[in-house]
Amino acid sequence: MNIIGSGGSPVTPDVWNEREMRDALARRDVSEIYRQLRRHGVSQRQIAASTGQSQSEVSEILKGRQVMAYDVLARIADGLGIPRGYMGLAYDGATAMRVAKATNAPDAEEDESVKRRKFLSHAAAVTMGAAVFGTETSSWLPANAQTPAPARIGMTDVQQIHAATKALRDLDYRYGGGTCRDAVVAQLSWAQQLLESSAAEPVRKQLFVALADMHSLAGWTSFDVGLLDPARGHFGKALEFAKQAEDDGLVASVLYRMGRVYLHYEEPNEALKLFQLGQIAAQDSGSALTVAVLCANEAWAYGMLNKPDQVQKMVGRTKDEFARARADEAPDWVRFFTENDLHGMIGSAHDALSVFDPKKHASIAVAETIKCNEAYGSDMARTHVFGLSLQATNHIRAGDLQEGVKVGRRALEHGERVKSQRVADRLKPLELEAGKHRMNSDVRDLFEAVRRFRRV
Template identity: 70%
Template sequence: MSTIGSSGSLVTPDIWEEPEMREALASRDVSHIYKRLRRKGVSQRLIAASTGQSQSEVSEILKGRQVIAYEVLARIADGLGAPRGYMGLAYEGAAPNKAEAAARAAKAEEEENVKRRHFLTHAASVAMGGCVFGASDGDWFPTSVQTPAPTRIGMTDVQQVQAATKALRDLDYRYGGGTCRDAVVAQLSWAQQLLEADAKDHVRQKLLVSLADMHSLAGWTSFDTGLLDPARGHFGKALEYAKQAGDNSLAANVLYRMGRVYLHHQQPNEALKFFQLGQIAAQESGSSMAVAIMCANEGWAYGMLDRPDQVERMLGRTQDEFVRASKEKPDWVRFFDENDLHGMTGSAYDALAEFNPDKYAPMAVSETMKCNNGYESPMQRSHVFGMSLQATNHIRAGDLEEGVTVGRKALEYGANVSSARVPDRLRPLQLEAAKHPTHPDVRDLAEQIRRFRESRAV
């Protein structure tokens, strides 16, 4: 049976008798009332016309804005045709004015016709060369509103969220979070609305996983652009969704990324706590590759704490788990290949080389060279990080000329990456190069990095 009403009524009267709608009316939860109507096929424009509100006001209420004013609540009840008593409102001797609601809907349609004509005039003017930029946009120009989400979703909708996340993650991986962070957040704002849609249980579970993954990407790109508080917020939400969906592998992913935030900010003890929590989730997921990633990062943290015994233990376990891992991997661990294994090993030895350069700098060079030789050229951020480590340890090991050559390549790649982490990761190379003021090329490299870092300072 159709739920759309007739004779000026927005919906059929039985809608107001539904238990969930009655509860929303009793609590004056207008946001939930509007969402229920949207699920019944009532458009935002029709809700706006019937209640005397603008579409932007309706949009804000759908997003959660509360309505408190009595007269506004009364106007909404009358416009929608909802019994005032269900909302605890006095009838004031008047029945809902269906004629007025119909008149408002007709007026809205008339205004839409005017906007269409004005836009056609504008388009013709532009096409024929008569438009002057800077002129008024006119009443046809759209206000900022969110794209409407479906009221019922299936696996196709979830797959679209997954596809968007994959494409945006590829941009981040290649060119840095600054190229896509706003797009991730905007996509996430729309995707979150799908939680309000009707869906089968297995679809909703997959949606939670997909939203967790997208929040994780939003957190990572926020971190990469230097936005630490938003990063923590997104990672926190990602972890909640992953646990709610029962996906331990994805929970491990989020905890790994949170640990990397603290590792970057030179807080290895805090980072270790996240990696150890992630280790538990990784083991519960049954993914040897997830366990390998956690062990590798724990090894890096122990290196920053000058714990070579623990570094070797964790790197040994990393290698064992990496070999044991099956080809069937969760999406989030697929980046961790042979190159990344060498890169993480090199990072752990680089950390130890700060305390014992004679022993560990050559080991760091060997591992980072294997990593850098395997990266594809578009992966510029990875190249910057790997080459900066390699160049730093060339200089520590006394191979100054090679350090300069690789360091200049790192700078070249860094100029094309939009990442707040790049200047930070180049700092150790600058400090090592500055220790050789009598060598003109090394001294020049230190100055080049200094200028680059200053140009990227926020």
């Protein structure tokens, strides 16, 4: 048994290279990591002492409690002597500051529900017009970068930020946040230093817009690779800059994206509050397309809450707003919402309802997602995977196992090309539905393939 390791770790370094342990580390499955350590003779007390947790916390994790907060994962890795790369962990300005705080003050760790409430409070204050600069720094806000800034900037400098954001956003749509997230954070570290430069007032206002949009992209790509706390930090800053720029459409966009984060983590009530806040800003912006985006996501949230009447109402309003929208007049951050996405969002709402009533809603979800999946190209690869997995799931729910298997295999094939933690997460319903029909050999093969994909 390897009980005492080197460098303060309770095990020797070779333990981290065992196959089962490496698999658990790659999945960030802390429960399995701790179980593997127990098999090596490491006690709960030793784990607790190394990670700064209480023995009761370690016991809960061993029983299956998930650990998702980046700061906690980083503290566990450092305390146990796990190479950070094995868990896909890396510092950026925000996480470095927060990990340092966690190391010095273990009691500062906050429950996820507390963080959600704090962000909602912050979002409400910013959206409704509270002062945003010079106030007390919240725990989720990223630290300022240290790159030197030019003495004076003009509109060309701001346009360069917009161009960089657009190029990086295109990479995110095509290949996933894993291909560009670090580049976005690095670019943002430089761009924020322009706040220290002198500039004419119109230039400074556009700089706020550019920084808000880049922070929003940093939040989105962080979310896409599974970094929830950095995502929340960037979205918080994006809100502040958007409000300072008096850009209601961008405020609405940021709130929509943070709401999507909470939908992904199955917190529809929290998501709905952010979508409703975003709706206020969207109405003030005068952009019908922005309003349509918020309505569509409210429909999805209501679907997860099993409220079909509200879903129908919001879908109807989404269609009305989309019909009168002028895409050529819409800002860049909402132009992604085309007719394909309209069908995809309606399909998502019915997919959520089909969890409760598959006979009524699964076939509708299939019909809507077929419309969008037939039109997606390589420029929207990740969204295409989402649509295919949703379509396959509802084929199986509707009893069409053969088509579900066919479409599910296409989803996996496309998913291999996208670097996104969300792809694996969004395949979970397909795995669950396929798992109900393992007596069918083709469905069983799909189930095993999806399970392998998600584990890797």
